[in-house]
Amino acid sequence: MNMFKRIPKTSARATLGKIALICVILMTSSYGAKESYGTKERISASLTVGPMFSGKSAKLIDDMESCKESGKTTIMISYCQTPIVRSRKYPEIAITPQALSGKESESLYETLESYIRTPSGGEPPEIFVDECQFMTVADIADIERFSRKHNISINFYGLDMDFLTNPWPAIQNIEGRFNIQKLTKLTSTCSICKDPTAKYTARYHFSVEHPEINGERCRTGDLIVIEGSGHPFIYQPVCEDCLWKDLPFALLEDITRPK
Numbered sequence: 001m002n003m004f005k006r007i008p009k010t011s012a013r014a015t016l017g018k019i020a021l022i023c024v025i026l027m028t029s030s031y032g033a034k035e036s037y038g039t040k041e042r043i044s045a046s047l048t049v050g051p052m053f054s055g056k057s058a059k060l061i062d063d064m065e066s067c068k069e070s071g072k073t074t075i076m077i078s079y080c081q082t083p084i085v086r087s088r089k090y091p092e093i094a095i096t097p098q099a100l101s102g103k104e105s106e107s108l109y110e111t112l113e114s115y116i117r118t119p120s121g122g123e124p125p126e127i128f129v130d131e132c133q134f135m136t137v138a139d140i141a142d143i144e145r146f147s148r149k150h151n152i153s154i155n156f157y158g159l160d161m162d163f164l165t166n167p168w169p170a171i172q173n174i175e176g177r178f179n180i181q182k183l184t185k186l187t188s189t190c191s192i193c194k195d196p197t198a199k200y201t202a203r204y205h206f207s208v209e210h211p212e213i214n215g216e217r218c219r220t221g222d223l224i225v226i227e228g229s230g231h232p233f234i235y236q237p238v239c240e241d242c243l244w245k246d247l248p249f250a251l252l253e254d255i256t257r258p259k
């Protein structure tokens, strides 16, 4: 007696069919991934990085103004309530998380599409993203989709390293997805020794609840601390030599004195 049960022919055919279908799906999805990340297909972008107070936002404004002078329209996206956003000089083009939060159903892609419904025949706008280290994976994918559709390049500005000197994941994602044709690295003045080549941003304790540790260099902690949730820290640009030092008391007083 045959110990193995014969598989009916129809069932075998169905199984083969399923395997073939899975193969097609796998091939399609890997092809899709290659198309997004392949060197040839990547959309060009410029990236300006540096620590706090290194002039990234000033450069963004300069770049945006010269873009406007050449007759192009511009859109600025900011991921923070930066002085530029607060100045309301560019209110019609600033897209902040607060502005987006009112439109939770919309993605960044849809928001950008709604912003560019300009008179037909006009050139697509050039996009400037401030504080791009705060971009989510979904937003970076959206902005890539948008730039691919309209064949426009994007200009990113942000911190390259976090307070522990690790690269910001969003910056790595941008570098992977886009063809960075122009990379600008800015430096700042070290808060502690005044070295003009500071490239790091350090986080220090500063809170009303625990004044005894104010000025101490933070060596652990969450990457992003949402403003308004106590925010018991201050940030300063520092050089390599001063990277892990605490803030001198006089300097701390000077920085935190109400202006």
Ligand SMILES: [Zn+2]
Residues within 6 Å of the ligand: 190, 191, 192, 193, 194, 195, 238, 239, 240, 241, 242
């Ligand atoms: Zn220094």
